Amino acid sequence: MKLIINHLTKSFEEKIVLNDINFTFKQGKIYGLLGRNGSGKTTFFNCLDQDIPFDEGTFNLIKDNETNTLQLTDIGYVLSTPNVPEFLTAREFLKFFLDINEDKLKEKKTIDEYFDFIHIAEEDRDKLLKDYSYGMKNKMQMLVNIIANPNVLLLDEPLTSLDVVVAEEMKEMLKSIKKDHIIIFSTHIMELALSLCDEIVILNNGKLEEIDRKNLTDQAMKDKIIKALTEEK
Amino acid sequence: MFSCFLKSFKLKTTYRVNTFIYSVKQLPIIKSLLKNTLYSNKPLKVLGLIFSIILELIDTFLGKFLYVFLIIFSLASIYEGESSNSVFIHIFIFLTIAGSFMNTYMFNPTKDKYYAMFSLRMDAKLYTLTNYYYTILKVIVGFLPFTIIFGLMSHVPLIICLIIPFFVAATKIIVASYLLKQYEKKDQITDENHPLKGMWILTGILLALAFALPYFHLTIPLIPSLIFMIITIIFSLTRLSYLNNFNKYKEIYKIILTEGNMNLASYKTNNTNIQKKQIEKQINIKDNVTSNKHGYAYFNDLFVKRHSKILLSSAKKVTVFALIAIIVCIIIIKALPPLALEINNWLLVMLPYFVFIMYLINRGQVVSQAMFMNCDHSMLTYGFYREPKVILNLFRERLKSVIIINLLPATIIGLGLTLILFVSGGTDNILEYPLLFISIIAMSIFFSVHHLVMYYLLQPYNVNSEMKSSTYQVVNFLTYLACYWMIELQIPIFSFGLMTIIFSILYCLISLILIYKLAPKTFKLRV
Ligand SMILES: Nc1ncnc2c1ncn2[C@@H]1O[C@H](COP(=O)(O)OP(=O)(O)OP(=O)(O)O)[C@@H](O)[C@H]1O
Ligand SMILES: [Mg+2]
Numbered sequence: 216m217k218l219i220i221n222h223l224t225k226s227f228e229e230k231i232v233l234n235d236i237n238f239t240f241k242q243g244k245i246y247g248l249l250g251r252n253g254s255g256k257t258t259f260f261n262c263l264d265q266d267i268p269f270d271e272g273t274f275n276l277i278k279d280n281e282t283n284t285l286q287l288t289d290i291g292y293v294l295s296t297p298n299v300p301e302f303l304t305a306r307e308f309l310k311f312f313l314d315i316n317e318d319k320l321k322e323k324k325t326i327d328e329y330f331d332f333i334h335i336a337e338e339d340r341d342k343l344l345k346d347y348s349y350g351m352k353n354k355m356q357m358l359v360n361i362i363a364n365p366n367v368l369l370l371d372e373p374l375t376s377l378d379v380v381v382a383e384e385m386k387e388m389l390k391s392i393k394k395d396h397i398i399i400f401s402t403h404i405m406e407l408a409l410s411l412c413d414e415i416v417i418l419n420n421g422k423l424e425e426i427d428r429k430n431l432t433d434q435a436m437k438d439k440i441i442k443a444l445t446e447e448k
Numbered sequence: 449m450f451s452c453f454l455k456s457f458k459l460k461t462t463y464r465v466n467t468f469i470y471s472v473k474q475l476p477i478i479k480s481l482l483k484n485t486l487y488s489n490k491p492l493k494v495l496g497l498i499f500s501i502i503l504e505l506i507d508t509f510l511g512k513f514l515y516v517f518l519i520i521f522s523l524a525s526i527y528e529g530e531s532s533n534s535v536f537i538h539i540f541i542f543l544t545i546a547g548s549f550m551n552t553y554m555f556n557p558t559k560d561k562y563y564a565m566f567s568l569r570m571d572a573k574l575y576t577l578t579n580y581y582y583t584i585l586k587v588i589v590g591f592l593p594f595t596i597i598f599g600l601m602s603h604v605p606l607i608i609c610l611i612i613p614f615f616v617a618a619t620k621i622i623v624a625s626y627l628l629k630q631y632e633k634k635d636q637i638t639d640e641n642h643p644l645k646g647m648w649i650l651t652g653i654l655l656a657l658a659f660a661l662p663y664f665h666l667t668i669p670l671i672p673s674l675i676f677m678i679i680t681i682i683f684s685l686t687r688l689s690y691l692n693n694f695n696k697y698k699e700i701y702k703i704i705l706t707e708g709n710m711n712l713a714s715y716k717t718n719n720t721n722i723q724k725k726q727i728e729k730q731i732n733i734k735d736n737v738t739s740n741k742h743g744y745a746y747f748n749d750l751f752v753k754r755h756s757k758i759l760l761s762s763a764k765k766v767t768v769f770a771l772i773a774i775i776v777c778i779i780i781i782k783a784l785p786p787l788a789l790e791i792n793n794w795l796l797v798m799l800p801y802f803v804f805i806m807y808l809i810n811r812g813q814v815v816s817q818a819m820f821m822n823c824d825h826s827m828l829t830y831g832f833y834r835e836p837k838v839i840l841n842l843f844r845e846r847l848k849s850v851i852i853i854n855l856l857p858a859t860i861i862g863l864g865l866t867l868i869l870f871v872s873g874g875t876d877n878i879l880e881y882p883l884l885f886i887s888i889i890a891m892s893i894f895f896s897v898h899h900l901v902m903y904y905l906l907q908p909y910n911v912n913s914e915m916k917s918s919t920y921q922v923v924n925f926l927t928y929l930a931c932y933w934m935i936e937l938q939i940p941i942f943s944f945g946l947m948t949i950i951f952s953i954l955y956c957l958i959s960l961i962l963i964y965k966l967a968p969k970t971f972k973l974r975v
Contacts, residue, residue: 243613261975264831266972266973266975267975268975287831287834288831288832288835290831290833291830292831296827296830298826298827298830298911299826300822300823300826301531301822301826302750302751302754302755302822302823303747303750307746310746311743311746311747311834313744314742314743314744314746315744315832315838316832316843319742351504357742359830359832360830361830363831363832365831
């Protein structure tokens, strides 16, 4: 499975944020998207998720040798700020989600099994989501996106607010599902990118650039990334 | 202090100018002509300053003029036979006391306060006191010309005309210091837009005293009034030091400004706390509210139940109120036969009037707002929630419950009106009874459909709950105007009822078709 991005261009008024991006993401890999504040990472995800109109560009998904344009249902998108319906309890939210996706989900688990999976404690499961902490909301958001089992999973700085234990669990979980998915992951934490991601992609001056990692020590890799990020046009 | 004042005035100006540019930029056609660079346009800033000063002047004088002229002077002159000067002062004194609780300035949650004290971290005490004294000054300066003009016209002695503005300022100061003291004692403070129940009662009594006593020829004579005002002013001077020495302004504003009282829709809510409070206020968690439904119905059911405060309970209140009004009306008809004929004549041609009433009592707009703020706002960030199938299924569930909620009062009003028509003398055309009832029901359904459809077609908010399209507001305003205009019309029940029913049916059909065609595209977060 491959995600092919052709000529993606997006500008806000005069400011060109994404400039004619051509890139191919492949199945089975976790891509770490690095970029400075305001470089356009969130904008890039929003374009893929078709949340915002863009000037030009097409997205194709090649699966089983069939090429299709990327559909809404192909994408799971975990936003950097978690959004959950505050008037529901975590259990009710999951139930609703499972109810309406009944026919789509392949391997079904019970609600409690899902909670166990992301380590939400028993006593929290029937609490209203408005009383959840930031990190807990983040987990719920990630869980729903993962259950939906989309082909492409976009994560915008997802692990930043999770505690170390949960972050480690999430990393393991992403690794465990990566073989069937294309996972693109934006972050500002270089250690995280280096330890979790198979490929490092840099967004700078509106272009995506893959940083070749072969035979480089972590430190050398870091230097290379910093250099690439500070490059002017 | 003066530099603090300048700073806060500049802030207010910037805020006003940017809000102005922002709202102009939201208009459909102009949007594409204007660029973001507008915010840093120099001449525009100067224009903004002038604009702001003019607003300030209007704020100082216009309100006071209208208040003194319309509420005090004109009403005081209604009481014939009384010496007009004592009525003028009498009403003024009671209204001032009522107003000092309802309009404190200090406890009014406004955005400029929030920006100054929390976003820019200006010294809360200095900022509050500076602006408070400025407002008090505006009260005195603003009132003075009008108390003199209208006071003299009511034959009030000049000395009292001169003292009244200071009296107004004094009561405000006393009330403010009283409320601050309450906070120190009880740790309790409410912003003035959500007064406690007791306040309403107090205000009601004061209003009654202001306007009812003169009716019974009871007014406070001139000399005692004068003495009372002077004592108040002197007492307020002693309270000034309390205001100056009070040190917990920041604490108070933390409570007032985070209560989520500032209009959320046009407000940048990076501050999750504010948003949270706002939402918490509307969600009522009666324990063990659950639902045994499934899927979309389950989701919608829980939404409706958890928001019963703004949905069901308010519909019930309207129903009870309507019921009482209808019963009173029937009693009047039975007790005073001459009135019956008039009511009957009125009712036969006044169906258009009820369009406006039905518009006012329809909860559709509030409901769709709550749907966005507390539900869709977060749910729309999920891809699955934006699938056409989900959008349409949920729309159907929502439409059902909005219609049902609104039908409760509508049925009572429809039956009530039919009954009133019957007991007040009836009509020659027997068909008018069912027409009257059905057209009220049709209006109710029409508004329910209308509000929800507009919300789904024009969903105007972005992920931060900021209004990103003014089309929605324009449509709402036009709806209001259209309904308001109906008040003027007098059309017999038969023709108007028939028109209403046909129109409602057509409108609902067309808009539902539109929803099925368009909503999957239009119902999403704006950017
Ligand atoms: N709605 C908008 N209107 C105008 N400009 C915008 C808008 N949204 C984003 N931008 C601009 O696009 C650029 C990219 O923003 P984006 O949010 O994609 O950056 P980012 O890489 O996600 O940054 P961060 O690391 O801080 O999250 C920024 O310069 C921003 O100012
Ligand atoms: Mg971002």
